[in-house]
Amino acid sequence: MYSVPFDYLCAHNIQEALKLLSEYGEEGRVIAGGQSLIPLMKLRLARPKCLVDIKRVPGLSFINKENGHLKVGALTTHRELGVSDLIRSDLPIMHEAAQVIADPQVRNLGTLVGALCQAEPSGDWAPVVLALGGRLKCVGQKGERVLEAKEFFVDAYTTLLQPGEILTEVNLPIPGARAGGAYLKVQRRAGDFAVAGVAVQLTLDEAGLCKDIGIGLSGAGLTPLRAVAVEELLRGRRISAEILEEASRCLAGSVDPISDLRGSSKYKTDVLKVTLKRAVQLAASRSKRS
């Protein structure tokens, strides 16, 4: 299967990439790993007139620790995140997610940032970045802006990024003491998108009450979702079987999964409810060990 013809331009620095993109306006597209874009182009669901390849822009592939944050560059791949010692020690929830996203070949090319820009409702990175409260650095011809992950996903496969804008870096706060995280994904077979996925990052206080919590969901609606109502319900409470039951009822009221090949809306809601309980429990038990 072949995409429609297009121009292919290789950028060698960010300024050049921005300039090339501005020349093509809405008809231009960034290509990073190509693991979402190329399949869509081959199905002719995407028909960009021009691809601006940023793979050869130096300085966009990194995992850096700075002031209590980990910063991940636009070209850092799923695989690089999965084998990084810094990620394993400081953001274990990302280490966990990196093992279950797609398959080895796709992980070798696909990027965290590309996955966020793709805003796939059943993707794995968005819920994790939502649970962690990540921030996204974007540059455009008019300059730089920083967006909160929770405001980034506006519709199905649609983000706040403007045509011609490039997401250069994801900024993730490193959780402190008594923190625990978990990403649980239910998939029909290895390497498939999630039927449902739940990312939980929480902190317990000295008394064992839930001091802070972030919950991100995959497969829960048209966009990756943050489960704000459930977070509010759990904050300040002890994680018990009763409260988890209440939380899963609350979750059912705040999601609206799409019925598709991976299951009906009702089935996905049930899977989300169970997965939520397991993920919160697991995150809490990890927090006690940390």
Add this chain to the structure above:
Amino acid sequence: MPNSKRIEMKINGESYAAEVEPRLLLVDFLRVNARLTGTHVGCDTSNCGACTVMLDGLTVKSCTVFAVQADGREIFTVEGLSKDGKLHPIQESFRDHHALQCGYCTPGMMLSSLFLLSNKPNPTEEEVRKGISGNICLCTGYQHIVNAVLDVAKRGQRQQKKRPRSGKN
């Protein structure tokens, strides 16, 4: 050709250059331009892994890479495995364990196995299954493939054990 680009890449150590349309897929550059037809197209939708090759040492699905993206890079395909008419240990192990029936998935399966073994020389069965999770086989039921990959690792160790002994003789 409209928008065509001149590209050059090394495939199994040899240089190949051509003028190509940007939408040409890497798998077709390999099969049509370079006439290396060992790499197969199974699904053409990024799902089966039959088209797996190595790009700068990392496995990729060559039906999901544009040839222009591989400009200036190194590709390794199934044709690079055997040397001077001698099978690569992974090929021998696949043969000995009946790890193929129709053989359609085999080139991709062997490259994924090689990539796994280069990172984890002594994988567990679970690691082998995860390592080949991007490759679909419709014939074997996977068990013989898993056995073959596990045995490559064991053969390597047997060879290493043998070597000091033969040194004494």
